[in-house]
Amino acid sequence: MSIDCTDYRAIFLNDRPMLDARAPVEFAKGAFPGAVNLPLMNDHERQRIGTCYKQHGQEAAITLGHQLVSGAIKAERIQAWADFTRAHPEGYLYCLRGGLRSQLVQQWLKDEAGIDYPRVGGGYKAMRSFLLDTVDQAVTQCDFVLLGGMTGTGKTELLTQLSNGLDLEGHANHRGSSFGKRATEQPSNIDFENRLAVDILKKRAVGIERFVLEDESRTVGSCALPLPLFQGMQQYPMVWLEDSLQGRVERILRDYVVDLCAEFITVHGDVGFALFSERLLESLNNVQKRLGGERHRRMLLLMEDALEEQARSGSVDLHRAWIEGLLSEYYDPMYAFQREKKGARIEFAGERDAVLDYLRERAVQRG
Template sequence: MRNDCTDYRQLFLDDVPMMDMRAPIEFGKGAFPGVVNLPLMSDQERQKVGTCFKQQGQAAAIELGHQLVSGAVKQQRLEAWAAFAKAHPEGYLYCFRGGLRSQIVQGWLKEAGITYPRVKGGYKAMRTFLLETTQQAVAQCDFVLVGGLTGTGKTDVLQQLDNVLDLEGHANHRGSSFGKRATAQPAQIDFENRLAIDVLKQRARGTKQFVLEDEGRIVGSCSVPLELYQGMQQYPMVWLEDSFEGRVERILRDYVVDLSAEFVALHGEEDGRRLFAERLLQSMANIHKRLGGERFQRLSELLRQALDEQLRSGAVELHRGWIEGLLNEYYDPMYAYQREAKAGRIEFAGDAREVREYLKARTLR
């Protein structure tokens, strides 16, 4: 018989299967990767019990909970918990604080002949552990940023290293005004949890120095943890360089060819192409004020023509027009200013191969 668990580190390092007893609304606000939500109560049931607790106290609330989750409802949920327990004998269950809800489910499972352990402290304790994991890494580890103009392929370089914290990957966003993917971004808490588990696993493998892309505070809708972002304002930087033509081709690949394919794979040919076109037009509209009226109208018209041609023939060459315009007139001047402001922190500059080799050698110091 396994005991209830407080070794949160090992739970995350081993990707131990866990079932979450919290209500769907709680789970939706933040959860851990791979965890299955098998709630004791629905959102509506939880709300009724909560109201009863405030008005009549704990005993009345517990009694109401047992009335709401009884008979066929209880049996159906018990079968789902039992199926999970049998499929994952090495797993655990938990609720918000590891208290009443998980104890009730544990008791009902035991009555059904299944002894299944819970995580003491529940979601709250594990969440606190992960927040502290990120904070400790910022305090104890070395970090280096990869910067560069838009389209230089910073993500491509990072993906070839073993000690990367991929903020854009965890946020499911490419970081720029046009960086939104075809699939949704995670909730903020999910983003923070994924990042912390990545840190935990890398440190367990012996990583002491992390490489990450130079980002703003917000990656799409996900905020970089404050202590990490504050550190990023001082960390040393490596600057990635590439030709203007190379950058245009890479942006064409990432933001047109690949993004269009993402939408088509998700939504089918017709809807996918339509939603892809809407996404690019909306991304351009999002920087309308920063572009100014004349420039916005001109680049938007180039984009519309390119989308019309892509829809008609599948050709993507016309997209180079608005991409080149955006780089020359918007992104490059902005990044040139940022590079000047960060010049004192740049310890190396080079192309993709040179930067990759430099960063690999840097970790051995």
């Protein structure tokens, strides 16, 4: 049996299942795509052992650990690990640094369940460093172009049709604007960075060295872009996606009203529509200061009327009024200023099919 694996690249490229033996509080702060948390110690046990280590040293802490995780508790945890390893014989286990916790899990699996299961040398810390380096290397070694455009032009939709597109909003589970929250929670910032890094790693593994990114601010909702990447985005060339006001209104109506409402109902059931309505109103209130009092009141009345009609009849027609008003009076002037400011970096502008063709041709020409 191979005791340790340090081929982190192969682990992530092959989507190897991973048993994370860290405590739940550690897992919640950040983990890897597909990892399952089956801890050696729960949060309370970990805290007690940490206190013991500080006060009495390592030997006393280890003794306490064996006392806390013994008997039925130990048997239950070994059973959970054994079930995972049998279901995922191609996987690995890890702890924070590839130290005592993962060694114990590995040893107990062998002694109590007769299962040889490899662990990751260096643990979570080493794999996390590998992924951070993956992003840093891409920033210095690869070619990037930004996809910009007015709100509602369908930038993310276009990006997902490109084999070399990096969907930052998809990884962040957020649409990027003040109205961008989804019905489900965003990942932790570390999880977001890890997902992005694995995406880059897999694309580079098949020969992609030129990437298309949506032009974003430093944060996508609560997720912050890796600083080297964001710094690079201030200089990358741009392609500007265009569409008519009517086309953009219809796309926003679909994405932020029809689809988002359905998403809330799917996730939350009977209270889904009420939560969707609250989210939409909250999003408008979040830009109240920037809108100004009069515009905010006017948009709010239009949105409330639209939500009442949607609740009563299912019709979404009235939503077009506040969407068009918000675009023409708020978002468009802001984006027009951005386009002028970044104009020197724009190497192509056009509607969807033209931009799609240009970006695909650009990737081939620079290959």
